Amino acid sequence: MLGWFKKKKTAEDTPPISLQGEESGSAGIVAEEEQGKDNRKGLFKRLQERLSKTRDSLVSRVDNLFLGKKQIDAELLDELEEILITADLGVYTTLDLLDEIRAKVSRQELKDPQALKSALKKRMLSFFDWYETTEMKFPEKGPFVIMVVGVNGVGKTTTIGKMANKFVRSGRSVLLVAADTFRAAAIDQLKVWGERVGVDVVAKEQGADPSSVIYDAMDYAAPRNFDVIIIDTAGRLHTKVNLMEELKKINRVINKKIAGAPHETMLILDATTGQNSISQAKLFNEAVGLTGLVLTKLDGTAKGGIVVNISHDFKIPIRFIGIGEKLDDLRDFVPHEFIEALFANGASQEQ
Numbered sequence: 001m002l003g004w005f006k007k008k009k010t011a012e013d014t015p016p017i018s019l020q021g022e023e024s025g026s027a028g029i030v031a032e033e034e035q036g037k038d039n040r041k042g043l044f045k046r047l048q049e050r051l052s053k054t055r056d057s058l059v060s061r062v063d064n065l066f067l068g069k070k071q072i073d074a075e076l077l078d079e080l081e082e083i084l085i086t087a088d089l090g091v092y093t094t095l096d097l098l099d100e101i102r103a104k105v106s107r108q109e110l111k112d113p114q115a116l117k118s119a120l121k122k123r124m125l126s127f128f129d130w131y132e133t134t135e136m137k138f139p140e141k142g143p144f145v146i147m148v149v150g151v152n153g154v155g156k157t158t159t160i161g162k163m164a165n166k167f168v169r170s171g172r173s174v175l176l177v178a179a180d181t182f183r184a185a186a187i188d189q190l191k192v193w194g195e196r197v198g199v200d201v202v203a204k205e206q207g208a209d210p211s212s213v214i215y216d217a218m219d220y221a222a223p224r225n226f227d228v229i230i231i232d233t234a235g236r237l238h239t240k241v242n243l244m245e246e247l248k249k250i251n252r253v254i255n256k257k258i259a260g261a262p263h264e265t266m267l268i269l270d271a272t273t274g275q276n277s278i279s280q281a282k283l284f285n286e287a288v289g290l291t292g293l294v295l296t297k298l299d300g301t302a303k304g305g306i307v308v309n310i311s312h313d314f315k316i317p318i319r320f321i322g323i324g325e326k327l328d329d330l331r332d333f334v335p336h337e338f339i340e341a342l343f344a345n346g347a348s349q350e351q
């Protein structure tokens, strides 16, 4: 099985590069040879730090629930419910989580805060059980085409830059396509990312038909054997029917040029918008059939519980999470690492 972001030469039988392929600390990109266990620890620590707002609003508050209390009673469970909803786990996910907790409490299986936190963590993790088979794979032949969609300002272009960087560092050649022709600044922004990462960008003038940019890009790509083509699209409100129709058209054009493409239709969601991202995921999925999600800005929000909520409500894999504005602030989403980082400062450390 071909792993994702794997060095081409080590393509078979090794786990995906995932977090090991990233840089640590603020010094920027470091040589891959220096990366090992220590680096992994550093990366985990950074993830933990970047999720601190959510941890404070969720796990630390759960800890505080027990101050001055010796047992788990109905009042405490009501408070827990409120905490989970406030951290944006959503009503249904929260109820689902608490159903099991309540049953365990009534069976006297949960008697102290430790046990309760541990049960919460396990149950949250179980919402990601279906993740086993979701790894992205390159097509047998031709480029892997990713179309990136989302509402305005969620971090599409930034995520594309960071993703391109990941691909390049894992030995892939990348082409970026500026199909967001709505603003001149959007085109320039993608070009800047292209320069930064050292990859080609196909762009036309502001106001050009996005589909025509895609035609040009595919013609440009055809003789050049790119491994990955990433298409930036204009931010659009998920509730605007005509804009969603435009996306469908772009989709058709891509498919006409490369059969089976786009292989990945990736929705970028801004985690700070909390529950609104649920309706964004729903409507974009209905319009263009999503194959992957990215949750950005997890560093700036106490509402990181949305990650758990999304996985509970949609069986669309979260490919990456954004935990900052820098090039290396895009992480592969690894459910157990995420949950572990959320709970890491608390006393509950077991899996």
Ligand SMILES: Nc1nc2c(ncn2[C@@H]2O[C@H](COP(=O)(O)OP(=O)(O)OP(=O)(O)O)[C@@H](O)[C@H]2O)c(=O)[nH]1
Pocket (backbone or CB within 6 Å): 150, 151, 152, 153, 154, 155, 156, 157, 158, 159, 180, 186, 234, 235, 236, 296, 297, 298, 299, 300, 321, 322, 323, 324, 325, 329
């Ligand atoms: N803190 C933080 N900021 C982020 C993250 N991802 C993106 N941003 C910031 O979010 C802002 C918007 O990012 P863009 O990439 O321009 O968003 P966009 O979706 O392309 O926006 P439009 O093209 O206008 O729809 C920028 O200031 C980014 O630096 C993240 O993971 N964390």
Ligand SMILES: [Mg+2]
Pocket (backbone or CB within 6 Å): 156, 157, 158, 180, 186, 232, 235
């Ligand atoms: Mg953009």
